[in-house]
Amino acid sequence: MFYACHSASIAQDRSVWFVDSACSNHMTSQESLLLNLDIAVTCKVKIGTGDLVQATGKGSLIVNTKHGKRYINEVLLVPGLDENLLSVGQMMEHGYYVLFGGNMAVIFDDSNLENMVAKVVMAGNICFPLSLESINPVARKASIGEESWIWHKRFGHLSFSNLKRMQREGMVLGLPKLSEMKEICESCVSGKMHREPFDKEKVWRASHPLELVHTDVCGPMQNDSIGDNM
Structure with a gap:
């Protein structure tokens, strides 16, 4: 995996992502931005200096756009990475269309090129910084x-x-x-509940007409029981 070098003239901002056509995966060094982080996913990433660094997980990012919340999936966590990177190839794999021209990159989420997701103006150092507002x-x-x-x-x-x-x-x-959640799981509480045993001896019995009588009537059953007893 490889990503292109970018100039350090743009201030390091956690909300800035560089649209990169030479980057094979979305990448960030900020674990706090990622949801559903899977630390079982690890791989080597070749950075612009030629060094190989270890990706320590993969997660998702949720950003706010004018079309609502969007999920950016399969973002690699790469400790020590200087910038957040958006892979053009990976966006295209997920159905997005990225057009370059006129000193800008335009991202659409449909083949008719009608639903524009973002317009990124090229910076002076010939890169495409996109400011994304992640969820709070x-x-x-x-x-x-x-x-x-x-x-x-x-x-x-x-x-x-x-x-x-x-x-x-x-x-x-x-x-x-x-x-670890502190709220109580109602299903767990219900599953652990049990009924107190009935009294083995009669504690009360009706002795006069129209007095309350408790009875347990069951049957006939539609389905045969095990052993055909009911």
């Missing part, structure tokens, strides 16, 4: 919380401590880091 930390925290509940249910309502242990010890491939 509160919204991101809520999304992580929702994901924790999803994994909790996927594993049959397994406790969060055991889920964290499975992720920490690498017992399950693809299991992301999860936060």
